[in-house]
Amino acid sequence: MCRKYGFIAPRSGIATEADEAAGLAARLGFPVALKVVSPDILHKTDVGGVELGCGSEQEVKAAFARITENVRRKAPDARVEGVSVEEMVREGVEVILGLTRDQQFGPVLMFGLGGVFTELLHDVSFRTLPVSAVDARAMIREIEGRPLLEGYRGQPPVSEEMLVDLLMKASRMGMDLGDRLESVDLNPIVVWGDQHRVLDAKVLLQPEDRVVPVAQPNSSHLEGFFSARSVAVVGASSTWGKVGNSVLDSLVNHEYRGRVYPVNPTKTEIMGQKCYPNLSAIPEPVDLVAVTVALSVVPDILRECAAKGIHNVVIHSGGGKELGGESLELEATIKRVARESDVRIVGCNCIGVYDSETKLDTLFQVHERMVRPKNGPIAILTQSGTVGAAVAESLADVGVCKFVSYGNRIDVDEADLISYLAEDPSTRVIACYVEGLAEGQKFLAAARRVAPRKPIVVFKSGRSQRAARASMSHTGFFGGSYGVAAGAFQQAGIIPVDSCEELAAVARALAMQPRARGSRLAMISNGAGTMVQAMDLMEGTHLTMPPLTPETVSRLKEVYPPFYLAQNPVDVTGSANSADYEVGIEALMEDPNVDIVMPWFVFQDTALDERIVEVLAKASEQYDKPILCGSMGGPYTDGISQTIQGRGVPMYHTVREWVAAAKGIAPRQ
Amino acid sequence: MCRKYGFIAPRSGIATEADEAAGLAARLGFPVALKVVSPDILHKTDVGGVELGCGSEQEVKAAFARITENVRRKAPDARVEGVSVEEMVREGVEVILGLTRDQQFGPVLMFGLGGVFTELLHDVSFRTLPVSAVDARAMIREIEGRPLLEGYRGQPPVSEEMLVDLLMKASRMGMDLGDRLESVDLNPIVVWGDQHRVLDAKVLLQPEDRVVPVAQPNSSHLEGFFSARSVAVVGASSTWGKVGNSVLDSLVNHEYRGRVYPVNPTKTEIMGQKCYPNLSAIPEPVDLVAVTVALSVVPDILRECAAKGIHNVVIHSGGGKELGGESLELEATIKRVARESDVRIVGCNCIGVYDSETKLDTLFQVHERMVRPKNGPIAILTQSGTVGAAVAESLADVGVCKFVSYGNRIDVDEADLISYLAEDPSTRVIACYVEGLAEGQKFLAAARRVAPRKPIVVFKSGRSQRAARASMSHTGFFGGSYGVAAGAFQQAGIIPVDSCEELAAVARALAMQPRARGSRLAMISNGAGTMVQAMDLMEGTHLTMPPLTPETVSRLKEVYPPFYLAQNPVDVTGSANSADYEVGIEALMEDPNVDIVMPWFVFQDTALDERIVEVLAKASEQYDKPILCGSMGGPYTDGISQTIQGRGVPMYHTVREWVAAAKGIAPRQ
Numbered sequence A, B: 001m002c003r004k005y006g007f008i009a010p011r012s013g014i015a016t017e018a019d020e021a022a023g024l025a026a027r028l029g030f031p032v033a034l035k036v037v038s039p040d041i042l043h044k045t046d047v048g049g050v051e052l053g054c055g056s057e058q059e060v061k062a063a064f065a066r067i068t069e070n071v072r073r074k075a076p077d078a079r080v081e082g083v084s085v086e087e088m089v090r091e092g093v094e095v096i097l098g099l100t101r102d103q104q105f106g107p108v109l110m111f112g113l114g115g116v117f118t119e120l121l122h123d124v125s126f127r128t129l130p131v132s133a134v135d136a137r138a139m140i141r142e143i144e145g146r147p148l149l150e151g152y153r154g155q156p157p158v159s160e161e162m163l164v165d166l167l168m169k170a171s172r173m174g175m176d177l178g179d180r181l182e183s184v185d186l187n188p189i190v191v192w193g194d195q196h197r198v199l200d201a202k203v204l205l206q207p208e209d210r211v212v213p214v215a216q217p218n219s220s221h222l223e224g225f226f227s228a229r230s231v232a233v234v235g236a237s238s239t240w241g242k243v244g245n246s247v248l249d250s251l252v253n254h255e256y257r258g259r260v261y262p263v264n265p266t267k268t269e270i271m272g273q274k275c276y277p278n279l280s281a282i283p284e285p286v287d288l289v290a291v292t293v294a295l296s297v298v299p300d301i302l303r304e305c306a307a308k309g310i311h312n313v314v315i316h317s318g319g320g321k322e323l324g325g326e327s328l329e330l331e332a333t334i335k336r337v338a339r340e341s342d343v344r345i346v347g348c349n350c351i352g353v354y355d356s357e358t359k360l361d362t363l364f365q366v367h368e369r370m371v372r373p374k375n376g377p378i379a380i381l382t383q384s385g386t387v388g389a390a391v392a393e394s395l396a397d398v399g400v401c402k403f404v405s406y407g408n409r410i411d412v413d414e415a416d417l418i419s420y421l422a423e424d425p426s427t428r429v430i431a432c433y434v435e436g437l438a439e440g441q442k443f444l445a446a447a448r449r450v451a452p453r454k455p456i457v458v459f460k461s462g463r464s465q466r467a468a469r470a471s472m473s474h475t476g477f478f479g480g481s482y483g484v485a486a487g488a489f490q491q492a493g494i495i496p497v498d499s500c501e502e503l504a505a506v507a508r509a510l511a512m513q514p515r516a517r518g519s520r521l522a523m524i525s526n527g528a529g530t531m532v533q534a535m536d537l538m539e540g541t542h543l544t545m546p547p548l549t550p551e552t553v554s555r556l557k558e559v560y561p562p563f564y565l566a567q568n569p570v571d572v573t574g575s576a577n578s579a580d581y582e583v584g585i586e587a588l589m590e591d592p593n594v595d596i597v598m599p600w601f602v603f604q605d606t607a608l609d610e611r612i613v614e615v616l617a618k619a620s621e622q623y624d625k626p627i628l629c630g631s632m633g634g635p636y637t638d639g640i641s642q643t644i645q646g647r648g649v650p651m652y653h654t655v656r657e658w659v660a661a662a663k664g665i666a667p668r669q
Helices: A018-028 A057-074 A133-142 A160-180 A223-227 A243-252 A295-308 A326-341 A385-394 A414-422 A440-450 A480-492 A500-512 A528-538 A550-559 A578-590 A612-622 A635-646 A655-665 B018-028 B057-074 B133-142 B160-180 B223-227 B243-252 B295-308 B326-341 B385-394 B414-422 B440-450 B480-492 B500-512 B528-538 B550-559 B578-589 B612-622 B635-646 B655-665
Strands: A012-015 A032-037 A050-054 A082-087 A093-102 A106-113 A124-128 A181-192 A195-198 A201-205 A230-234 A259-263 A288-291 A312-315 A344-347 A352-355 A378-382 A400-405 A429-434 A456-460 A495-497 A521-525 A596-601 A629-631 B012-015 B032-037 B050-054 B082-087 B093-102 B106-113 B124-128 B181-192 B195-198 B201-205 B230-234 B259-263 B288-291 B312-315 B344-347 B352-355 B378-382 B400-405 B429-434 B456-460 B495-497 B521-525 B596-601 B629-631
Touching: A012 A018, A018 A032, A018 A057, A018 A082, A032 A057, A050 A057, A057 A082, A093 A124, A093 A160, A106 A133, A106 A160, A106 A480, A124 A133, A124 A480, A133 A160, A133 A480, A160 A181, A160 A195, A223 A312, A223 A344, A223 A352, A230 A243, A243 A259, A288 A295, A295 A312, A295 A326, A326 A344, A344 A400, A378 A385, A378 A414, A385 A400, A385 A429, A385 A500, A385 B528, A414 A429, A414 A440, A429 A500, A440 A480, A456 A480, A456 A500, A480 A495, A495 A500, A495 A655, A500 A655, A521 A528, A521 A578, A528 A596, A528 A655, A528 B385, A550 A578, A578 A596, A578 A612, A596 A612, A596 A655, A612 A635, A629 A635, A629 A655, B012 B018, B018 B032, B018 B057, B018 B082, B032 B057, B050 B057, B057 B082, B093 B124, B093 B160, B106 B133, B106 B160, B106 B480, B124 B133, B124 B480, B133 B160, B133 B480, B160 B181, B160 B195, B223 B312, B223 B344, B223 B352, B230 B243, B243 B259, B288 B295, B295 B312, B295 B326, B326 B344, B344 B400, B378 B385, B378 B414, B378 B500, B385 B400, B385 B429, B385 B500, B414 B429, B414 B440, B429 B500, B440 B480, B456 B480, B456 B500, B480 B495, B495 B500, B495 B655, B500 B655, B521 B528, B521 B578, B528 B596, B528 B655, B550 B578, B578 B596, B578 B612, B596 B612, B596 B655, B612 B635, B629 B635, B629 B655
Parallel strands: A230 A259, A230 A288, A288 A312, A312 A344, A378 A400, A378 A429, A429 A456, A456 A495, A521 A596, A596 A629, B230 B259, B230 B288, B288 B312, B312 B344, B378 B400, B378 B429, B429 B456, B456 B495, B521 B596, B596 B629
Antiparallel strands: A012 A082, A032 A050, A032 A082, A093 A106, A093 A181, A106 A124, A181 A195, A181 A201, A352 A400, B012 B082, B032 B050, B032 B082, B093 B106, B093 B181, B106 B124, B181 B195, B181 B201, B352 B400
């Protein structure tokens, strides 16, 4: 089967005479191995039936003779069909290709160097199928051991085109196998120059009739979660601290202007709102139901919803599949009834939904505890409500238009929401926190469609072996599931980040600044230390730090005193005032070598005057290049930083976030 | 020379007869190689003078005969001295040992696996000489490829004892070579079981008479920088924003109670203080001089100091060796004159010194711009003044007793200060930011002496190839200078961190909590997301997450509702109140499996009441185990976090800092 896709095994032929063997060898290319072919000889070596490394026709003939003689002597009764003449693979580099079906992301291709690189160092790269030539090239360049392919120790380099072609062949094979694919292991493949030979291949297939369903994003009725004009809270409570109390508080006592109906059979009124014994008792139409009661009664609630024509339910209650056992079944039942009732569910086990335009607010965090972000271009989707809440609070000043905590995603998931947000005019940036994806292929499909129009930033935790163990194929542990996720994210055009802080940092940059045209950055600061730290963090990323053009250098040198350093990074020392920064920032903005301008400020330095606020606001308005600022310190630094951010210029307070923001807005290729 | 230290090359002997060769081979062990020995034969193979892989006495005899016959036939005139019988090294693992003289840290030992591991992946470990058995073991365990030594693919493991012994041999060799050591390269060494053979060795020595001076820490007169009762400011200025104005402001207009003398020949009074034309004109004694004028006049100032019996000078002015050229010489002159005058210098190119007890404050950051930390147990030493200032501000609430920005360290350096702080009763924790060490051996010597009594936390930036390129030996780039620094820091007992935030995080933990007895941590939270993230960050560190004892588990299960997870990490869900945390924290504090207790709080969750402040304060007081807390959010979270920190319990706002704090207070071994 592998041959069908153009994979080449070591070539061979069978000869019955010495001359024929020599001719065959000449056609295959030297050196060759000769091996007796006989159904009666199990251990060829034991009877002298193998000769390796025959380097000429002469040697082949002699070897043929020796084998014939040996076998005649040691196994006189064996039926001999001939002698196989086999191409011996020259010295090359061993690589591995693997196809497997990842639990989250479906069929994936793996590439790595053979032996210790894969087995011991897990130095492999992944992409989901189908793999494009661009993907394949990236997979090859991603692995740490790639210098081995580029002409290590004076060896001629291995053709990247040939490798790309191998990866594409494997991808095609995987696509053709479709749902039958269990795993394919081409291991090792020896490569040299523009040649390859597959030394071993293992293919595991599933029965013909298997169908692996891939769900499609479904954004029907999602609008209702953000624009409902009336909300019923099932489980509304008058006890402080109860979820049913906090949700009601968020809806009743703040800016939401729709109707709110507490539902609780034991009360007649809560927070000044008339209370109803059940949904059906509410005389008016209801757009959205918030459920804070036990999951076991949810199926009945859903049927009531269907009867009342309600299409949107947020289930805050926990007690779902995170507990295993019966709860798993219960969630499945809820899912089925929801489908039957044409009801969409957000949750269960979530903190709710918030829309900063309609002020529809079902979060069970009371306002005193959690600041609701102002209206703005960022949408936050989060598997963990509390992690998402913290990210939302940290972006309160930039603005969050929509916040969805989807928890156990019985129904609505990231993919549905991303598809919905693609058409939402308020959303310009999508920030997403996930721990694991239930339907990775659906997620990728949605992201791939939306990412070219709206940036999607994802922090995926649960990466470690401990938190999410994943193994692949026979070769053991292959880098864990995050390797697969990282590859899949890159394919889909997702911007990956490594912490909540970075998620907020990149979302902030994307909300406040244009995306960068390239990944070449320039720094300028009155304190060099943080620039040194940034250079350390840039190592191994796609960010680069080009030299400034000679024009920029002379422009700076003309104005700056001799002890300022007019190079990249620009060091304007503790003596710098806002005019010095102004000159520097303008020069960097206008330097064609620079895609991202990154000023860091030591606001503690007394020489730096507050006109810097205007300088930055002007630069940010005037140029179409992103500017990302940084500073660290106490109250004065915080104050002026907030003023600057208020003018549309992002300001980071750790070097890590500053660099992460640059990584996030710079294109990967 | 290598033999003298017990390194073994492949063994061999010369035989003149077949029987002798066979006997020799039997003693060496099979297989062996036979090679003709003749001063007249250059290419032994060409004359059939080499036979490899002789596996028995019989084969040796036959090979001996063939060689003799071949040589007789093909080189009849050659003088033949015999046939050398050489041990052939079995299949084993290639390792590398290297000795070199690092620019910062002096003689170092490097260990790595051969081939691609070292050359391509830079998977090597370093320690400074002499290397102890503990160091050697750590070096072996640090490298990523170590599974190759532990019995990879069914191979028998390589003896760690033997490897440790090899490293110790190399260390002894390096120590004996002393100042003559340039580099030693034992590459490759093949190891298997408890055996080794050095296949190649290169030794480069310096001339006999080279002496590499190693400076000793010198803390004489340092007291004066912190307790001076009178300060003269040379270059005092009445212009806002000038360094000479800000320093005077810090001394005159705040809490410093000593005498302050502005020195400026063009003024009679500044800030209400009588001004003097020069130091000599000051009629009273002066303890400390702050210099904000050009470096060129410093030698004269130092002579004035000597005349007035002044031993302490802080030089704020830049323009030193950071500019290269003549400035380098000027710094050397200043250094010489300072030694001659018995004057200690902090700086140049620094922001000054601050003591929170005496309030002696020569920082040129005015108080409005930079908060002065309250008095407390942390001393901050920083090469970059502005980076240090930000760290100091972030520790303002914990307390910083002494802050020293030493800049270009013309004289006083980290090592001098660490030695001084060792005896300082106010200092319990030393936090240090360095970009590069001028005298690494001096620094390590000081740290090694002090670290067992007072923890020393170091953030060293300037790690990347770009920022600090370092190469070693002939094998190319060997992991860069931070590899050497990391090894040296570990040997010296320094706690290494990776960012300013982590420097502050670990210093905070050490200041507020006891050190951990082990590295086993337990987490508890009402929001599981951050615990998942922490588990990801723990991967590859020395931190572990043990199961709780059965006693702890049943203790928790008795009290908790069934949907709380009574395991490590403990998940108390969004329903948790302070009583739930109290039960959990006490159980973890009393669990013998746990060394560090790490609660994370979602303060946004309404169920969590404010009695948590008392719960944490009590736990921190009552138990001798460190407790490290975390939370993320907005103003409410910040407020309650500050209250909790005020009660002596550290609270971190990023998962990274939370985990870093645990790493910092947990012992490495």
